Each structure stands twice: as C-alpha cells, then as structure tokens.
Amino acid sequence: MNKNWKKAGVALSIASMLTLTACSNGSAGSSGSTAGSGGNKSGDILIGVQSPTTGSTAKMGQDMNNAIQLATDEINANGGINGKKIKLTFADDASDPQTATAAANKLVSEGVVAVVGGYASGATLPASGVYHNAGLPMVVTAANSAKIPAQGYNDIFLINGTTVHQGEVAADYMVDKLHGKRIAIIDDNSAYAKDLADQTKKAVESKGAKVVDFEAVNPDEKDFTTLLTKLKGLKPDATYWTAYYAQGGLLIKQFKQLGVPGAIGVGDGANDPTLIDIAGKQAAEGTFVTTPPTAEFLPDAKKFINDYKAKFHQDPGPYSALSYDGMRLLADAIKRAGSTDKNAIIKALQDTNNFKTFAGDVSFKKDGTLKKSNFIVLLVKNGKFTLPQQ
Amino acid sequence: MDMFIQQLTNALVVGAFYSLIALGYSMVYGIIQLLNFAHGDLYMVGSFVGFTVLSLFSGQPGILGVAVAFLASMLVVGLLGMGVERIAYRPLLKASRLTILITAVGVSLVLENGTMLSYGPSFKVYPYQLPTTGFHIGNATITFAQIGIILISLVLMIGLQTFVHKTLYGKAMRAIAIDQTATSLMGIPVNRIISMTFFIGSALAAAAGMMSGLYYGQINFMMGFIVGLKAFTAAVIGGIGSIPGAMVGGLALGILESLGTIYLGSEWRDVFTFAILILILVLKPTGLLGEKTTERM
Numbered sequence: 001m002n003k004n005w006k007k008a009g010v011a012l013s014i015a016s017m018l019t020l021t022a023c024s025n026g027s028a029g030s031s032g033s034t035a036g037s038g039g040n041k042s043g044d045i046l047i048g049v050q051s052p053t054t055g056s057t058a059k060m061g062q063d064m065n066n067a068i069q070l071a072t073d074e075i076n077a078n079g080g081i082n083g084k085k086i087k088l089t090f091a092d093d094a095s096d097p098q099t100a101t102a103a104a105n106k107l108v109s110e111g112v113v114a115v116v117g118g119y120a121s122g123a124t125l126p127a128s129g130v131y132h133n134a135g136l137p138m139v140v141t142a143a144n145s146a147k148i149p150a151q152g153y154n155d156i157f158l159i160n161g162t163t164v165h166q167g168e169v170a171a172d173y174m175v176d177k178l179h180g181k182r183i184a185i186i187d188d189n190s191a192y193a194k195d196l197a198d199q200t201k202k203a204v205e206s207k208g209a210k211v212v213d214f215e216a217v218n219p220d221e222k223d224f225t226t227l228l229t230k231l232k233g234l235k236p237d238a239t240y241w242t243a244y245y246a247q248g249g250l251l252i253k254q255f256k257q258l259g260v261p262g263a264i265g266v267g268d269g270a271n272d273p274t275l276i277d278i279a280g281k282q283a284a285e286g287t288f289v290t291t292p293p294t295a296e297f298l299p300d301a302k303k304f305i306n307d308y309k310a311k312f313h314q315d316p317g318p319y320s321a322l323s324y325d326g327m328r329l330l331a332d333a334i335k336r337a338g339s340t341d342k343n344a345i346i347k348a349l350q351d352t353n354n355f356k357t358f359a360g361d362v363s364f365k366k367d368g369t370l371k372k373s374n375f376i377v378l379l380v381k382n383g384k385f386t387l388p389q390q
Numbered sequence: 391m392d393m394f395i396q397q398l399t400n401a402l403v404v405g406a407f408y409s410l411i412a413l414g415y416s417m418v419y420g421i422i423q424l425l426n427f428a429h430g431d432l433y434m435v436g437s438f439v440g441f442t443v444l445s446l447f448s449g450q451p452g453i454l455g456v457a458v459a460f461l462a463s464m465l466v467v468g469l470l471g472m473g474v475e476r477i478a479y480r481p482l483l484k485a486s487r488l489t490i491l492i493t494a495v496g497v498s499l500v501l502e503n504g505t506m507l508s509y510g511p512s513f514k515v516y517p518y519q520l521p522t523t524g525f526h527i528g529n530a531t532i533t534f535a536q537i538g539i540i541l542i543s544l545v546l547m548i549g550l551q552t553f554v555h556k557t558l559y560g561k562a563m564r565a566i567a568i569d570q571t572a573t574s575l576m577g578i579p580v581n582r583i584i585s586m587t588f589f590i591g592s593a594l595a596a597a598a599g600m601m602s603g604l605y606y607g608q609i610n611f612m613m614g615f616i617v618g619l620k621a622f623t624a625a626v627i628g629g630i631g632s633i634p635g636a637m638v639g640g641l642a643l644g645i646l647e648s649l650g651t652i653y654l655g656s657e658w659r660d661v662f663t664f665a666i667l668i669l670i671l672v673l674k675p676t677g678l679l680g681e682k683t684t685e686r687m
Contacts, residue, residue, distance in 0.1 A: 189657055215656050216656060217656040217657065217659075218616075218656070218659060218660050220612075220613075221659070222608070222613075223400070223403075223404050225396075225400035225403075226400050226647070226648045227656045229393060230393075230651070230652060232396075232529070233393060249607075249608060250606055250607070253522075253606075253607065257522045257531070257533065258396070258531055274512075274513065277515040278513065278515050278607060278608045
C-alpha cells in the first residue's frame, strides 16, 4: 500500500527470518531454504494455515486445523487440483498479534501460495498485512472485525460475515420478521459489542424503524432492573443484546421477570448454552440469536459432521464448517486460476461467483467481504438453540 | 407512580446487598482502622459456599435446604474471616496502617485466585434460584424474592445493632474502638473481640453473597471486586466506622445508582457512584451520619 508499510513488512520479514535461522532446529531451517519455490520441488501446492493452537483459544485453532485437513484430504483423494496434491503447512498465531506476525512471516518464508485461517481479529489484522505485502491471498474463516476489510487490501477475503452483516441480519429479523417498529439495543461497552450495536442501529434505522433505547451497561453489572424498568415504559417491540452470554442470561431473566414487552434477542457473543442456564429455561424460551453458521444447524452439513466425527472422534467446533468451506473455496479458486501464480489466485477469488458452501452461496464485494450475509437466526425452544421452521 | 415503586424496589434490593457488605467494612475499620479490601471477596466466597452446599441437595432443596445453605455459608465464611484476621492481619496490628492495607489487597488476590483454581474461571449457574412469582402494583412487578431479601437484610442489620448496643460483647467492641490499650488493661480479651468482629462482618458479607447468588442466579470468582468497592463507597457515604451509617449508606447508594441509571444512562452508573464518593470525601469526609469526633462502631 504505502512505503512505510512495505518497509515495515520487509523489516519484519528479515527479522523473522533471522529469528528462524537463529533459534530453529534443522527441520525449520530446511523449510526456510525452500523459500519462494512454492513447494514445487515435489509438485505439490503448498498452502499455509494460520490458527491459534496454543493459548486460551487453542481449542478453536485445533478445530479449524482439523476441518481444513479434512477438506484437503478429500480434495487430494479426488485427484487434487489440476493433477497436483495440496500440502498444508501450519503456523500457530496463539491469537496474539506478535505471535501472529511471526507465524505469518514463517508461512511467507516457506513459500506458500495462499493462506487460509485466522481466528482472532486481533491476530488476523497484523498477519493480513504481512500476507498483503508478500502478495499472498488469504481466506479468513473466523475473524470478523470490520477493521480487516477496512484496510483496503484486495487480497484478503472474509467468508465469515462481519459485524455489518450481523447487524443487518438482526435488523431484518426484528423489523421484517417480528414487524418491530420500536427497537432497543443494549451493549456492554466492549469494542466488539459496541461495534455490533452501532451497525445494528444503522441497519434498523435504514429500514425505517425507530431505535427507542440505545444504551451500554457496565461490563460487571448484574442488576439491570433499573434499565429494564425504564425500557418497560418505552414499550419496545424487540430488544437486542450485542455482548456476551454471562450478562445476556441475566438480562433475559430480569427482562422476563419485570415483564418488559416485546421479543428479546442476542448476538453471536452470547451464543452459548450457558446463556439458557443462566436465564432459566422458561425465561429463555423464544429468545432469538444471530450467529455465524455452525455446522450443527446447517442442513447440508450432515455428511461433514459425520466425516469429521469419524476422523477426529469429536464434534466439530463452532468455526469448523466455515474453515472446511474456506479451504474448499480456496482450492476451487486455484483450480479456476489454472496456476499457482498468486495474482491469478487473487483474481480467481475476486471472481468467485456463488460458490456453494453449507451456509449459502459465496460471492465477494470489492472489499473482500461477503455480498450476501451468511449469518443465521436461531430460536431458543425447549431450552435448546434450534433453527426456526421456515 | 408505578415506575417510582418499581425503581424504589430495585434500588432497595441492590442497596440491601451493599449495606450488608458495608457493615463488615465499617466494623473492621471501626475496631482496628483497617480498610479490609478483601471484604468484597468474602462476599464472593459466601456465594460459592452457598453454591457448593446447594449442589449437595439433589433436586429442589426447598426452603429448609436454602436455610441450611444460608447458615452454612455464613458460618464457613465467618470462620474464614477469623482465619484471615488471625493469619494475615493480627501479626501486623502494630505495624503501620499501609502495611496492613497492602496485606488486605494480597488476601483479596489469594481469595480470588483460590476460588478460580477450585471452581474454574467460568460463570457458574446457581443450582437453585428464587422463584420469580410476585404481585403487581399497577404496572410495577414486585417479587416475593425481592421482599424476602429486603426483610432478611433488615433483620440481620437490626440484630447486629441490638448486639452491639445491648450485649456485653458489643460494649467491649465499642470500647476497643475507642482505646485498644485501655480496654486490654481492663481485662478484656481484645484479640478475641477483634476475632469476633471479623466473624460477624464476614458472615454478613456471606449472607449478601448467598442471597445475590439466589437472586441473580449467576456467580463468578471476580464478582466481589466491584461490589467490594461499592460497599466501601457505601460505608464512606454513611460515615465509615458507624453501623447505622453503613446501613443508610448502602441504601442511599442503591437509590443513587438507580437515579444515575435513569437520568444518565446505564453506562454512567459506576461513574455516578464514584463521583458521589469523591464529593462526600471532599465536602463531608465524615459521611452522612458521621460527626466530628465520631464514636466508631
């Protein structure tokens, strides 16, 4: 993009290569020596996977890696891409910006032709800069901060909807499905929740409905009764909580207890069964949840779930289906590009036209985000999250 | 009017929790001039002990089960408070107040992290929660649980006030607050009385913790931190060291917070609370019920 970024990128690459050679054992050193060769030596297509496999989100990274491995094995079993097999190389970003930058440099130096992965936005953001400077395409499968596309890179593609998409889906549901004219939006002042609340407000207002209450609570607050008493007087048709499950459960409970009218719903940060436990089964009944597509709620993903269980002896995680689809999308793009040239792959990704995934058809906007949101709305029924009957 | 009744009930419930915890703050400060910053964590431990005891009952524990858990929680945490005083504070009673204050912060960290290690860092759902039935006054909903919490708190507070003013032990506590050395010269076992003060203060915090768990239904090892700060604020508002002050301060804080939420919005609730704390410290450092030369206790 601009000179400073390039300089920083070069400096970082050199620094990381130095660290690699300085402190790595023989195997890493030898992989470093194939830099720039694209893994062509063996005739394979080398694809990098960036995910957190250590740290507090290690489980998510493992889930993603499993799903990507599953997709790769299937593609290879079906003859690979244009006669070549896919080879994966994994890099751990620990959901940490610094580790992520080192991981990204590792992948670049190994000579991958594209990258798939990215869980935490905070880690994906700096890594995407490294890939962009190296001219590498990246398919982001989980991170969804609106800041990633805002960088204006033409080679980063998000197959997970952003907060903009989620806000739209929430607004569609509350205004169109529930015929809501008076909407209340509550967040907890955290960056993510605030962002989602802002986007939802924008979407609700653009649909002609009124936001009657737009408020934030303190992150440690347990007692929402004062706020809800006020809300009760405002008679909202629907109330939307954009932060996390622990407080969300309490909010729902007290909402029902005080008898605030209208529906209540939560964003994906509150998509956790504990939400229902905290609120209580009765109070939680009918709560709507906007969430990225998780495998268990996607009718087409049955086979994927079974294959995944058979191979890894565990249930797929929340981002497994997206990771699986991300790898398939990338393979499809390389196939369409007809070569492993980075620019050709980027072009092919940009030209993606209604690629079929579990969560719907994928096409990209100019900024690399989805043209059509893949967020889904779940309803709490009998104490469980369920897909509403269409 | 409906809204007013509703908000007042909300404020009184929150205020009752603050008052019960503020009492412990005030008593300990009154008797040994220590701001016991671990006090909020005793409230947290109280709710975890209640959680553990309630988990032992299979199915619905009923009123009797809740009462058992309630008393067990008060007893265990009361003893824990005594232990903390014996191990962490008593050796430092003659040291400067700053040393003992820092120790209190250390105790707070030990309690928080100890609970985290034993129960895990995630939110726990209370095994039994108070029923949400109640009655309506116009548009306002008042649940029996809310009335119960307010009543139990009042009973505990009145009981404490009677104890301090009508019994020999209470007299000894008040005497120590005035002059520790002179009291010990009169043959009063000072350490035992201090120990007892910690027991009572901690048990009251545990009562609040248990009721908060039953009422909100969700607990977490960090829940004591902010509540402890609020209770401290309540104690200062009422006049730290004074028992009626702690009660009035807690209820006043609950009402002030509700006003802050109504007129400024929820995100300003804590700002409002701590702004009041600063105002009180500047304008009337002795608190609402404090006098110039206040008799602590």
